[in-house]
Amino acid sequence: MPDAATTTSSRLIYFSSASGNTARFVEKLGAEAARIPLYARDPELTAQEPFVLLLPTYGGEEGKHSIPPQVLRFLKQEQNRKNLRGVIGAGNTNFGTAYCLAARKISAKCDVPLLYRFELMGTPDDVHNVSQGLEEFWKHLSRSRP
Amino acid sequence: MTEGVKLHGHVEAINWNRIQDEKDVEVWNRLVNNFWIPEKIPLSNDVQSWNTLTQEEQTLTMRVFTGLTLLDTLQGTVGAVSLIPDSITQHEEAVYTNIAFMESVHAKSYSSIFSTLCSSKEIDEAFRWSLENENLQKKAQIVESYYHGDDPLKKKVASTLLESFLFYSGFYLPMYWSSRAKLTNTADLIRLIIRDEAVHGYYIGYKYQKGLEKLSEERRAELKEYTFELMYELYENEVQYTHDLYDGVGLSEDVKKFLHYNANKALMNLGYEAMFPSSVTDVNPSILSALSPNADENHDFFSGSGSSYVIGKAVNTEDEDWDF
């Protein structure tokens, strides 16, 4: 866990709020991952290696402002945007058209693929799919972009 | 209903500038922004569509809605209110009062649907059915018995299971009609309710998990066992209720998948692992996309698109404060 450190070489970077659903999903993945800090007073996180971003949606009115401000702050760093390779969304289908909207928006804005979506803390199938999918994804990228 | 409601020795004015749990403010704001009333939805546009349903389909739809009315009434007048005395923060109390009020809006909105689509004789008959249906009455009674109990965490478990599981045998039907382009305005209204219930279930489940943090390993294990026992009891009853309603139209098996899928989500709201395997949670894709129009888009890493990936489909990205 890169606590006080402001840089990370993790291939998976995620945000999770106080309810911790996304954090629990990452725990189940068992992969090395870095968490975007919750509070503005915490030091910012900078990615040194290409990574996939995993984040939940917290939608506002009509889907406005559905990306957690902590994630926007993280993406404001150019280096983080440069290293961003893909997005995974967490959410809840009860939100209808806003399901995983934050991940969709980042995918569109930063022109990276939306790799996967799951609900709440994810089912065992989701854990399996993301675990395998990420492995293949990195293999594929290293082949196509030496 | 005064038994069980503890009065504080003194009353303290709520100060929203001293926040102990930021989730209270976040959820409060979201609930306030979500506020709606049934009058905003043009339900009368469904009259024509309603007339295309068979007598049996109409009766089923009315029974489903009286069942949902009963649950929202219970949650609005007893459930959410019973959580207030156990609140850890004053802001939590305020959120429960908001939830309770919205449940009353939900309960009233079914009446708006009825009065738009049906005759008062039919409405009375449907309400009588719901009063006499054993399985519907049983589910309300099971939950209500915990609301009158004195264990704050058990109340939260019962409440979360109601918010996130017990409604879905009913929610299935308007999603089914919507997937067949029927009663689409009614479905729009139900989708607003479904969204509200997600925030309610999330919040009460979150407060439950906060409460667990302070307990011994032993107490936590006991509450987990209690949760799964209650889930099984409610589930068995839901299956019966589903057969009572849907056997006639041949949809029971499809509804049960939707129940399993939502039971898993209810457990997750309480911080527990999903209980039903994916082999029984494969909800009909048309129901899923009636619920969430893009949920069936394929974003499964490589699958479906060879070796290329899928960029998020056209979304408005202008309404975020990107700053880059």
Ligand SMILES: Cc1cc2nc3c(=O)[nH]c(=O)nc-3n(C[C@H](O)[C@H](O)[C@H](O)COP(=O)(O)O)c2cc1C
């Ligand atoms: C107030 C609120 C708003 C939400 N809005 C959305 C939404 O617009 N779309 C969505 O897919 N999920 C939405 N969710 C669901 C969360 O994304 C989901 O619960 C997620 O698991 C939270 O992750 P975390 O616990 O790691 O913060 C919302 C949840 C809350 C409490």
Ligand SMILES: [Fe+2]
């Ligand atoms: Fe409700």
Ligand SMILES: [Fe+2]
């Ligand atoms: Fe509710």
